[in-house]
Amino acid sequence: MAVDAAPPVAKTPAAVSAALTETEVRVASNFRGARIVLYGAVFGPSDTPGDVVVIVRGPEQPVRIARKVRVAGLWLNSRPVVFHGAPGFYIAASTRPLDDIARFRTLRELNIGVDHLPIRAPAEQRVETRYGVRDVVVSSLGPDYLLWRQAVVRLKEKTGLYAADERGVRFVDRGLFRAEIALPAQAPTGTYEADIILFRNGEPISVKHRTLTVQKVGIERTLYLWAHQRPWAYGIVSMLAALLIGWGASFLFRRR
Amino acid sequence: MDIYLPIAEVSVNAPLIVALGALVGFISGLFGIGGGFLMTPLLVFFGIPPAVAVASMSTHVAASSMSSVQAYGRSGAVDWKMGGVLAAGGIVGAILGVEVFRWLRLLGQADLVVALSYLIFLGVIGGLMLTESLGSILRRRRGQPPPPRRDRRPPWLYGLPLKVRFPKSRLYISIIPALGLGVFVGLLSAVMGVGGGFILVPAMVYLLRMPARMVVGTSLFQIIITTALTGILQAGRNQTVDIVLAALLLVGGVLGAQYGARASTRFRAEELRALLALIVLVVGLRMGLGLFFRPEEPFVLMQGMAG
Numbered sequence: 001m002a003v004d005a006a007p008p009v010a011k012t013p014a015a016v017s018a019a020l021t022e023t024e025v026r027v028a029s030n031f032r033g034a035r036i037v038l039y040g041a042v043f044g045p046s047d048t049p050g051d052v053v054v055i056v057r058g059p060e061q062p063v064r065i066a067r068k069v070r071v072a073g074l075w076l077n078s079r080p081v082v083f084h085g086a087p088g089f090y091i092a093a094s095t096r097p098l099d100d101i102a103r104f105r106t107l108r109e110l111n112i113g114v115d116h117l118p119i120r121a122p123a124e125q126r127v128e129t130r131y132g133v134r135d136v137v138v139s140s141l142g143p144d145y146l147l148w149r150q151a152v153v154r155l156k157e158k159t160g161l162y163a164a165d166e167r168g169v170r171f172v173d174r175g176l177f178r179a180e181i182a183l184p185a186q187a188p189t190g191t192y193e194a195d196i197i198l199f200r201n202g203e204p205i206s207v208k209h210r211t212l213t214v215q216k217v218g219i220e221r222t223l224y225l226w227a228h229q230r231p232w233a234y235g236i237v238s239m240l241a242a243l244l245i246g247w248g249a250s251f252l253f254r255r256r
Numbered sequence: 257m258d259i260y261l262p263i264a265e266v267s268v269n270a271p272l273i274v275a276l277g278a279l280v281g282f283i284s285g286l287f288g289i290g291g292g293f294l295m296t297p298l299l300v301f302f303g304i305p306p307a308v309a310v311a312s313m314s315t316h317v318a319a320s321s322m323s324s325v326q327a328y329g330r331s332g333a334v335d336w337k338m339g340g341v342l343a344a345g346g347i348v349g350a351i352l353g354v355e356v357f358r359w360l361r362l363l364g365q366a367d368l369v370v371a372l373s374y375l376i377f378l379g380v381i382g383g384l385m386l387t388e389s390l391g392s393i394l395r396r397r398r399g400q401p402p403p404p405r406r407d408r409r410p411p412w413l414y415g416l417p418l419k420v421r422f423p424k425s426r427l428y429i430s431i432i433p434a435l436g437l438g439v440f441v442g443l444l445s446a447v448m449g450v451g452g453g454f455i456l457v458p459a460m461v462y463l464l465r466m467p468a469r470m471v472v473g474t475s476l477f478q479i480i481i482t483t484a485l486t487g488i489l490q491a492g493r494n495q496t497v498d499i500v501l502a503a504l505l506l507v508g509g510v511l512g513a514q515y516g517a518r519a520s521t522r523f524r525a526e527e528l529r530a531l532l533a534l535i536v537l538v539v540g541l542r543m544g545l546g547l548f549f550r551p552e553e554p555f556v557l558m559q560g561m562a563g
Contacts, residue, residue, distance in 0.1 A: 029500075031260040032267045064558035066364045074547045080364035080558050151555035185260060185267035216262065223262040227495050235491025238499040239484050242315045242506065246322030249510040253323075 014044025016052065016198035016206045025214040027189060027221075036181040036212065040196055043175065050200035051094065051101040052169045053112060054179045056212070058089025058161075059190030063119075063152050081141065083152055085118045088188035089161050093168025093179045102202045110204065112197070114153045114162050121148070160184035189214045263498035264308040270504060272302070277508025281320065284509075285516020286523075287532045288324075288472050290317045290451030290479060293378060294535065295505070297543055306370065307361065308498050310449030311490035315502040317451040318483040320509050321476045324517075328473025335424040335470045339477035341431050342456070345438020346482030352439070353446025354489040360447075364558055368547070373448050375544020381454050382537030389529035396526070425466045425474075434464060442482045446490070451479040454536065 018040030025034045036056070042049040063086045066077035094101060098113045108116045121141065141148055156162040161184065169179045192212040197204050216224055227234045259270040276298055284291035292313050299309035328334050360366040395401075416430035437459050441452035456475040460466045466474070491497040520528065 027260060029260050030258065032258045064364070066556050066558060068551045068554050068556065070550075074368075075549070075551055076368050076547075077364045077556060148555070152557075155553070155555060155557045185258075186265060188265075220260060220262040223499060227263055227491065227497070227499075231495050232488070232492040234499075235488040235497060238491065238497060238502070239315060239318065239487045241499070242319035242487075242502060243322050243480070243484065245503075245506055246319035246510070247326070249319075250323040250326045253510075253514050 014042060014046065014050065014198060014200060014205055016196055016208055017041050017043065018054075018194075018196040018208050018210065020194065020210055020212055023210075023212055025183060025212065027214060027216045028218050029220055031185060031220075033185045033187070034183040036183060038179045038181065038194065038196070038210075039176070040179075040208070041176050042198055048200075049171060049175050049177075050198055050205075051096060052177050052179075053092065053094040053098070053101065053195075053197045053199060054169055054181070055112060055193075055195040055197070056089070056091045056093075056181050057087045057193045057195075058188050058214075059087070059192070060084075061086060061088035061188055063156075065148065065152055065155070067148070067151075081121050081148060083119045083121045083149075085120055086152060086156070087117070088190070089183070089192065090114060090117065090156075091163045091165065091168075091181055093165040093181065095167075095169045095171070095177075097166045098164070101199050102204075106202065106204070110197070114157070114164050117153070119149055119152055121145075159186060161187065183214070187214060189216055259500065259504070261304075261308075261498050261501050263496065264304050264312075264501060266303055266305070268302065268304070268501075268504075273501070273504040274508040276302070277316075277505035278512035279508075280505075281509035281512025282516040282519070283512075283535070284320065285324075285513035285518075286520045287516075287528060288520070289457075289532070290321060290453045291509075292317045292445075292450035292452075293374070293448070293454060294539055296449035297374070297539055299501075304498075304501065305496075306367070307494065307496045308501070310357070310370075310447075311487065311494060311496035312498045312501045312505075313449040314445065314483040314487035314490060315497055315499070316505045316509060317445075318480055318487060319502075319506050320513060321451060321480045321483070323510055324513065325473060325476040325480060328476060332424075333469050334473035334477050335422060335466070336477065337420075338422050338425055338427075338434065338464075338466065338470075339474045339481075341420075341434045342438040342441075342474070342478040343481035345435040345440075346442035346445070346478055347438075347485055349439035349442020349444075350446050350482050350486045350489060351442075353443040354486065354493055356443065357447050358493060361558075367556075370448060371544050371547055373444065374540050375547070376540075377444070377448075377455060378536050378540025379544065381458065382533050382535075382540055384458075385529055385533035386537060389526045389533055392526045393530060425464075425470050427464070427466065429464065437463070438478065438482075441478070442486070445479075445482050446486045451483055453479060 018038055021037040063083045064080045066080040068075045069078045092113050098107060107113050111118050153162055169177050171177045194210040194212060196208040198206040257270050258267050260267045280291040280295045296309050296313050300306050360369050416432045418430050418432055419428060420431050421428050441456050444452045453475050457471055460471045487497055
């Protein structure tokens with residue numbers, strides 16, 4: 001009981017709080033990507049604020065990836081492999097490089113950082129008994145499995161959909177931090193999850209969760225929904241419109 | 257001024273796409289071709305997903321062919337009956353082609369087939385056209401007479417059954433080669449995102465031996481039917497037709513085509529053909545030669561259709 005009655009100032013655990021300046025990104029015809037600004041604060045008894053990691057994750061999108069293989073002098077695609085668990089967008093912004101903030105194991109457990117995403121190719125995996133050990137997970141991709149995994153991340157990084165920003169979170173004042181997330185134009189629509197994690201001495205001590213929606217609006221949304229819900233009607237109408245434009249254009253120019 | 261394409265899900269520079277449409281429109285007006293073979297690779301180069309580029313091009317090609325077919329129709333330069341037979345084949349080819357393309361994408365081999373088709377067809381056609389047109393330019397410079405035209409029609413064309421009379425083209429031939437040609441061009445239109453004029457026109461001249469003045473108008477008629485169907489099928493089956501992209505291209509294309517047609521009167525026919533042959537060859541080699549070099553990036557992400 002005496003422990004509970006201890007003075008609150010000394011025992012209050014450090015906590016993090018954060019808010020997005022925008023919780024809805026609207027994709028209209030002038031959409032060129034967006035910058036999402038996040039502000040947060042670290043409350044705690046000690047003067048050293050610790051490390052802050054901001055993770056923004058887009059909706060999950062399975063990834064199909066193929067490897068270039070040489071067949072009879074030509075570079076062809078191998079059979080594609082489907083990876084599950086890959087978010088359509090992923091950024092890890094932090095105050096310092098993630099490897100300095102926490103140990104490998106902690107990062108892996110929390111899936112923090114592009115190297116620790118829970119991406120796997122279940123269709124290529126099977127469980128078998130090896131060397132008398134049961135339930136060993138083997139991948140038909142063999143020892144190259146890591147190469148495939150890294151390629152998924154590398155190619156996504158190239159398009160700006162995955163990123164690790166080692167200096168993306170900055171303390172602007174004592175305990176007050178700011179992070180800026182760049183959302184490229186090809187970012188998928190859907191619900192995004194933002195996790196703001198406070199680390200101290202390599203351990204996560206406080207987490208805040210925020211959500212963000214990215215959605216098409218206006219004419220973009222109408223056309224997209226139409227093309228996907230009534231594809232045949234969309235196809236016929238757009239073809240008729242195109243033919244009509246072509247037909248009209250020839251009259252327009254004949255009169256001159 | 258950037259604009260977000262709802263189906264391609266990328267942001268493009270609108271004036272750039274309109275200018276691209278105008279450039280290809282100018283070339284297509286200049287040479288009397290659809291220009292799909294040039295436009296599709298350019299769109300992919302500017303970051304449009306290949307499946308969307310191929311499908312949206314059919315909308316664009318149909319519209320631009322529509323705008324030029326009337327001029328030919330008014331001057332009686334369209335053999336509707338032959339065009340109908342070609343189009344019947346084209347319909348079968350387009351249906352097959354859209355399904356084949358879908359299946360190739362599932363296998364992850366669509367890129368390969370598209371690259372190989374460009375390399376083979378554009379390489380062969382471009383090479384033949386270049387030799388032929390350079391030959392006639394050289395002969396004219398030296399003051400030699402053009403070689404006698406071989407009017408002998410290939411005998412196998414006449415041994416086939418199902419002969420039909422085509423009064424406008426003054427032909428009495430079997431419809432099998434015309435149907436086969438239509439199927440083949442329909443397939444190409446769906447797989448390569450082209451109208452197929454670059455195959456259709458030489459085949460009609462050298463294989464079917466149609467009169468030269470009927471060829472372009474009739475091929476345009478066939479291309480409208482085939483690409484209109486391809487576009488509807490691509491939208492219905494694959495949801496890859498981006499109407500905003502097609503509209504942007506059309507604005508430029510319609511204008512460009514008019515100026516191209518006017519400019520074409522300033523050049524000699526064989527010089528135009530040599531220039532077109534060069535463009536065709538360069539595009540074919542650019543698309544196909546990548547297959548022979550070690551890629552910088554050994555892995556490739558497949559667009560869409562995941563899972």
